[in-house]
Amino acid sequence: MKIVRADVIVTCPGRNFVTLKLVTDDGVHGIGDATLNGRELAVASYLRDHVCPLLVGRDPHRIEDIWQYLYKGAYWRRGPVTMSAIAAVDMALWDIKAKVAGLPLYQLLGGASRDGVMVYSHATGRDIPETLDRYAAYQEKGFKAIRVQCGVPGMESVYGVSKGGDSYEPATKGWPEEQGWSTEKYLNYVPKLFEAVRAKYGFDGHLLHDVHHRLTPIEAARLGKAVEPYALFWMEDPVAAENQEAYRLIRQHTTTPIAVGEVFNSIWDCKLLIEEQLIDYIRATLTHAGGITHLRRIADFAALHHVRTGCHGPSDLSPACMGAALHFDLWVPNFGVQEYMGYPEPALEVFPHAWSFTDGYMHPGEAPGHGVDIDEKLAARFPYDPAYLPVARLEDGTLTSW
Numbered sequence: 001m002k003i004v005r006a007d008v009i010v011t012c013p014g015r016n017f018v019t020l021k022l023v024t025d026d027g028v029h030g031i032g033d034a035t036l037n038g039r040e041l042a043v044a045s046y047l048r049d050h051v052c053p054l055l056v057g058r059d060p061h062r063i064e065d066i067w068q069y070l071y072k073g074a075y076w077r078r079g080p081v082t083m084s085a086i087a088a089v090d091m092a093l094w095d096i097k098a099k100v101a102g103l104p105l106y107q108l109l110g111g112a113s114r115d116g117v118m119v120y121s122h123a124t125g126r127d128i129p130e131t132l133d134r135y136a137a138y139q140e141k142g143f144k145a146i147r148v149q150c151g152v153p154g155m156e157s158v159y160g161v162s163k164g165g166d167s168y169e170p171a172t173k174g175w176p177e178e179q180g181w182s183t184e185k186y187l188n189y190v191p192k193l194f195e196a197v198r199a200k201y202g203f204d205g206h207l208l209h210d211v212h213h214r215l216t217p218i219e220a221a222r223l224g225k226a227v228e229p230y231a232l233f234w235m236e237d238p239v240a241a242e243n244q245e246a247y248r249l250i251r252q253h254t255t256t257p258i259a260v261g262e263v264f265n266s267i268w269d270c271k272l273l274i275e276e277q278l279i280d281y282i283r284a285t286l287t288h289a290g291g292i293t294h295l296r297r298i299a300d301f302a303a304l305h306h307v308r309t310g311c312h313g314p315s316d317l318s319p320a321c322m323g324a325a326l327h328f329d330l331w332v333p334n335f336g337v338q339e340y341m342g343y344p345e346p347a348l349e350v351f352p353h354a355w356s357f358t359d360g361y362m363h364p365g366e367a368p369g370h371g372v373d374i375d376e377k378l379a380a381r382f383p384y385d386p387a388y389l390p391v392a393r394l395e396d397g398t399l400t401s402w
């Protein structure tokens, strides 16, 4: 069997997605997600100009060899652009292998370890009462795990909170939007949100929160300690984690579980965090961390250290990533939770999918492969539309992490 075509499809059915489609001489095809929010065309070019020509003629069954060839063969290792491109190839190859076997992908990984994949979604509001209403709405939909974010008095915009009350969409057309940030206002206010959720809805549901890389280690330690009475499932990305050692300080002060890693792209980004058990959940996901082949390696390593998976699953990763991630989640022994933000309707039409949602749990479906395809004709009706993530500045104008 040989790969005869490798095409890159860029489409914007509500948001930009980059998809790699590989076709074999037997007429079997597989797709992989290569979307890197705000830098989509860099990955599209990496694939089109440097990877696709190397794939034609290769045996699609040699997934590991192709992975090593693209990783070691590039000489320039790691980084989100390279690793997203490799991930797309890897996802498409696993899709092909499973289709050829006539099996849903999770069967090739080792079979189901559970009946369904617990997913969490986002309850966000401009203030605490609005967030509480949204929380109730997600509970009614069946969600067992809900992330909460809300506006902070005195701050015009806060990460995770939409301006119009619709679902949150951080990327904006044109130049990146500039937002303000005050750690003091946030830290003084946000514990009240968790207190209100627990007071109104009790402790049955899993409660999550994303700090989105905004604090220093000592500030994160203070937050983790302050919210211990509300038993969070996790406090996500409290500190930007380039410096993994920084998490030692947070860990010394709080038992609030920590999730990190949505911006990670290789096992080397989380090696120390996992080895020293400085985190509880690893957030790396298929598209940005080298696909199934590499994420499986990260998850196995994490399992040795009592760290569970909590894959990033925002709407800026395509349904192809979501479909493949659900297969991964159904199999991975040390599964924690999967993020599922949902998609705009046109995106769900461009990417026909086999997954289902029932009472807080998703299932990838039994279709051979990862169960997600692309309708290329429909995709062509939604051309690329540049959009960028915001940047954040402190009250005195200093640029800080968004």
Ligand SMILES: O=C(O)C(=O)C[C@H](O)[C@H](O)CO
Residues within 6 Å of the ligand: 037, 170, 210, 212, 262, 312, 313, 314, 316, 339, 389
């Ligand atoms: O899903 C999350 O936890 C996020 O933090 C979403 C990110 O801001 C988003 O994926 C950036 O593109």
